[in-house]
Amino acid sequence: MAAADEQAVSAAPYQEVFVRRTVPAIAALSALALLAAACGSSTSGPSGSSSSSASSSAAAASFKGCMVTDTGGIDDRSFNASSWQGMQEAQSADPSGVSVKYLQSSSQSDYVPNINAFIGQKCGIIVTVGFLMASATQSASKAHPSQKFAIVDNNYTPALKNVDALLFDTVQDGFLGGYLAAGMTKTKKVATFGGIKLPTVTIYMDGFWDGVQYYNSQHHTNVKVLGWNEKTQNGNFTGDFTNQTKGLTLTNTFIQEGADIIFPVAGNVGLGAAKAVQTADQQGHDVNMEWVDTDGCVSAAQYCKYFITSVEKGIQTAVKTAVLSAAHGTFKGGNYIGTLTNGGVTLAPFHDFASKVPASLQSELAKVKAGIENGSIKTPTKSPV
Numbered sequence: 292m293a294a295a296d297e298q299a300v301s302a303a304p305y306q307e308v309f310v311r312r313t314v315p316a317i318a319a320l321s322a323l324a325l326l327a328a329a330c331g332s333s334t335s336g337p338s339g340s341s342s343s344s345a346s347s348s349a350a351a352a353s354f355k356g357c358m359v360t361d362t363g364g365i366d367d368r369s370f371n372a373s374s375w376q377g378m379q380e381a382q383s384a385d386p387s388g389v390s391v392k393y394l395q396s397s398s399q400s401d402y403v404p405n406i407n408a409f410i411g412q413k414c415g416i417i418v419t420v421g422f423l424m425a426s427a428t429q430s431a432s433k434a435h436p437s438q439k440f441a442i443v444d445n446n447y448t449p450a451l452k453n454v455d456a457l458l459f460d461t462v463q464d465g466f467l468g469g470y471l472a473a474g475m476t477k478t479k480k481v482a483t484f485g486g487i488k489l490p491t492v493t494i495y496m497d498g499f500w501d502g503v504q505y506y507n508s509q510h511h512t513n514v515k516v517l518g519w520n521e522k523t524q525n526g527n528f529t530g531d532f533t534n535q536t537k538g539l540t541l542t543n544t545f546i547q548e549g550a551d552i553i554f555p556v557a558g559n560v561g562l563g564a565a566k567a568v569q570t571a572d573q574q575g576h577d578v579n580m581e582w583v584d585t586d587g588c589v590s591a592a593q594y595c596k597y598f599i600t601s602v603e604k605g606i607q608t609a610v611k612t613a614v615l616s617a618a619h620g621t622f623k624g625g626n627y628i629g630t631l632t633n634g635g636v637t638l639a640p641f642h643d644f645a646s647k648v649p650a651s652l653q654s655e656l657a658k659v660k661a662g663i664e665n666g667s668i669k670t671p672t673k674s675p676v
Contacts, residue, residue, distance in 0.1 A: 352390035354618040356381055357414035359405040360395045361421035363532040368590040369558040369583065370606055374420045374443050377610025381618070384611070389618050402427040410435055416455075416617035418443070418610060422491045428454065439622055441613040443606055444491040446626035446676070455613040455622065459604035459629040461491075462672040463663050464636040465498020466505070468581050468602040470659055471638070472552045473506035473514040474652040475599055477577060482517035482550035484541055484564075486532040486557030490674035495556045495583060495602060497521040497672035505659070505668070517550050524673050529560050538563025546571050546578055552599065553580040565594040572597065579644075586639040599648070601639035605629050628676050632664050 358378050360371045378391040394405040402424050409417045410431065416439040419428045425445040432440050432454050439453055446456035472481045483499050485492040500521040503514050518541075519526030529537035538560035542553050546567065553568060555561035564580060565587075571578040579597050582588075584604060588595035609627060616622045629635015638656075641648050662668030 352382075352386075352388055354385075354389045354415040355412065356389055356391040356416050356418065356614040356618070357409040357412065358391065358393040358418040358420065359402065359409065359424065360393060361423060361532070362396050362398060362401075363421075363558040365393060365395055367532065367558045368562070368587075369532070369585060370443060370604075371420050371558075372590060373585050373604075373606035374418060374610050377607035378418065378614060380607060380611040381614035384615060385618060389614065391614070399423060403431075406431045410438055415439065416441060416614055416622070418613065420444070422489050423487075439617045439624075441610065441617075443610065446628070450625040452624045454624055455616070456624075456626045457606070457609045457613065457629070458491075458626065458676045459606070459636050460631075460676045461495045461602065461604055461636050462498035462501070462670045462674075462676075463631045464602050464604075464638055465495040466502035466663060466668075466670045467498075467638050467656055467660060468554060468600065469499035469502025469504075469516075470506045471502075471600060471648070471652070471656060472499070472554065472581060473503040473510075473512075474655070475579070475648065476514055476552050478549045478551045479512070479514050480517060480549040481514060481552040481554070482542075482545035482548075483554040483556065484518040484527040484529065484538075484545075485555075486529055486560050488528050492528075492556050493519075493524065493526075494672050494674040494676070495554075496526065497674060498670060499554050499602075501671055502659075509655075517545050517548055521671065521673065529557055532558035532560055534560055535563030535566070539567045542567035543571075546576065551576075551578050553578070554583070554602070555580070556583050558584075562591060562594075565591060565597060568597045569594060582639075588639070588642045596643050598639075598642065599644045600641055603637050603639050605635045605637070609635065630664075631660060 356378055363371050365371055365375050382389045382391045396402055396405055406427055418441045420443045422444045428440055428442045432451050436453055441455040443457050446458045483496050485496060496519040500516050500519050503516050507514055527541060538555060538557060542564040545553055553564050555564040568578050568580050579599050582598050582601035587598040587601045663670055
């Protein structure tokens with residue numbers, strides 16, 4: 292996929308809509324998603340994108356943190372929702388000093404005008420979400436060197452002084468997710484697929500595939516991965532992060548081919564996968580899945596009973612830290628990489644599967660995690676951070 296159009300577009304005038312926050316910043320992502328959905332009906336911004344603020348006291352705050360979503364939208368139960376949670380947590384940490392707002396991108400053509408709109412509003416920091424916004428963010432940062440930015444799921448070489456680039460080494464927890472799936476499958480077939488073939492998507496899939504291979508090598512078994520091959524970089528993608536029907540259809544295909552654990556790396560498309568798993572369960576099939584980016588038992592709680600775990604990255608904490616550092620004068624820019632060691636990536640709790648994941652497998656996972664952290668277990672990927 293091509294990066295966002297870098298042509299400068301002047302921002303059309305629009306109204307900011309202030310929405311009183313109905314949940315605390317630490318509320319579950321599912322509640323935040325409901326709030327965000329309500330915000331999404333607010334007055335249109337540039338190119339038809341929607342605009343909202345999370346604070347009733349926003350006008351009184353001296354520092355504005357502003358976020359531009361990717362096309363998945365504010366309520367994607369994935370990286371956009373996590374980023375917005377981090378923005379709200381920053382405001383909650385300093386409610387009298389920090390206000391936050393967002394503009395939602397309906398298409399990639401919204402990236403530049405949305406960023407320009409926030410530059411015009413003199414936001415203290417502009418947080419852009421997603422690898423596809425890399426070019427638009429870089430161009431804006433170079434054109435406005437005194438403007439502070441942060442970007443989720445991308446970094447730059449060389450690093451940019453006015454951009455806090457937040458990237459996550461999800462090959463590591465993806466590896467753990469693959470190992471866990473291989474240890475839990477009963478059919479000896481598991482599956483993964485992506486939304487769009489981007490490095491920040493395939494790095495998860497690489498980790499998942501390699502984790503399965505490592506389990507096979509340790510247990511002398513032959514669990515197969517459908518939907519991806521780390522060696523060839525060939526696999527299945529739906530082409531977007533929004534079309535749940537595509538996720539349902541592809542997951543049904545995997546189930547028909549014998550996969551009993553599914554790992555979608557596709558934002559809202561994953562809800563279609565979850566629906567397919569639910570339907571299969573209702574039809575008497577024993578099929579489960581792993582969620583991505585966030586704890587699915589929080590962000591998509593209606594499907595929690597099917598989530599063995601979630602392969603998470605700590606977006607909300609990284610975004611919160613970036614906003615507060617800009618607000619409090621400690622912003623440095625540069626590249627941040629979340630890892631198992633620093634807590635930037637992790638497996639979520641097992642929730643309903645806590646008693647179903649064998650103690651022996653949990654012990655193995657702890658040893659694999661330690662091996663990844665000390666470097667004795669390698670996590671190859673074609674999408675290095």
